[in-house]
Amino acid sequence: MFDWLIVGAGFAGSVLAERLASQRNAKVLVIDKRNHIAGNAYDRHDNAGVLMHQYGPHIFHTNSQAIFDYLSNFTGWRPYEHRVLAQVDGQLLPIPINRTTINKLYGLSLSSDAETEAFLATLAEPVPEIRTSEDVVVSRVGRELYEKFFRGYTRKQWGVDPSELDKSVTARVPTRVNEDDRYFNDSFQFMPEHGYTRMFERMLDHPNIKVMLNTRFEEIRDIIPYRRMIFTGPVDEYFDFRYGRLPYRSLRFEHVTLDKPWHQPVGVVNYPQTEDYTRVTEYKHLTGQEHPKTSLTYERSSAEGEPYYPVPRPENALLYKKYEELAEAEQDVWFVGRLATYRYYNMDQVVGQALATFRRIEASLSEVEVDAA
Structure with a gap:
């Protein structure tokens, strides 16, 4: 019997697993349908030995000292200020404008x-x-x-x-009248010193946490006993699409390694006028890795595939409200993260939401324990 089943090993699920295991001595099972932890922040060394992000660039930035301090328990940091250029009228120009x-x-x-x-x-x-x-x-x-x-x-x-x-x-994209060419202006702008996956490994490295990969929720929901659940997957999927599917945008990634040290002047170049891809990422800018080759990702958006971005339109918000009502009525289930709450969150916002959810769980279970005593 596990105290908690956590569906999803991304930021929301992993932060809550760590908090529940370390602060409440709870026995936690974390499952993920993919073959790795870290969710969309997963990074790995490719065949050339270049550290790259499997699901496109993830740049950590936050204004929250508390969120930065929490993650600092599991990683050192490399200072990195993200810069993006847009290919416009044949020139590479800073974006935000x-x-x-x-x-x-x-x-x-x-x-x-x-x-x-x-x-x-x-x-x-x-x-x-x-x-x-x-x-x-x-x-x-x-x-x-x-x-x-x-x-x-x-x-x-x-x-x-x-x-x-x-x-x-x-x-989300500001317009500046000065010469600040950083994409973000948050107080804390860093990359995990040894990558995101290593940070997640340390977060989940607790004797009370068991991780099962290549495991779908529907396969084990009636087999493995647990008392309470954290669900970080798509909320409409949890309820078997009772009111229809919530619209998401998906992404397709083409990963390429080039036999040269550098390809572009900054980490990301956007293509608003030309090409069928939206942007090209060169990871060595982000990671600071020294390597004779360089690895890139060409990113294309798609209506089909894994859900990445909730589509912010009024009719979708109304549909989500129906699912939110179902979610709030569920006993001993907490819905956390971008897909479960149908909101576009940055990584730090997901961490903040997970930490806030843990505080609510603490308060809720403390009341139960007092009543039981």
């Missing part, structure tokens, strides 16, 4: 934040109510930059026009 982007694209020499802000104001189009991803961008930088940097990329990534997507999608 900043002063350098504007100067290079328009042949200008803007030299201050105020000048850049004033120039962007001449491009911006008034939008009465910001509702969609298109509204966010057009109201800030105007139609031309929207078409060059956002529309094509978003259509490839999500399979719909930005005018059909919730404002949250493009609101």
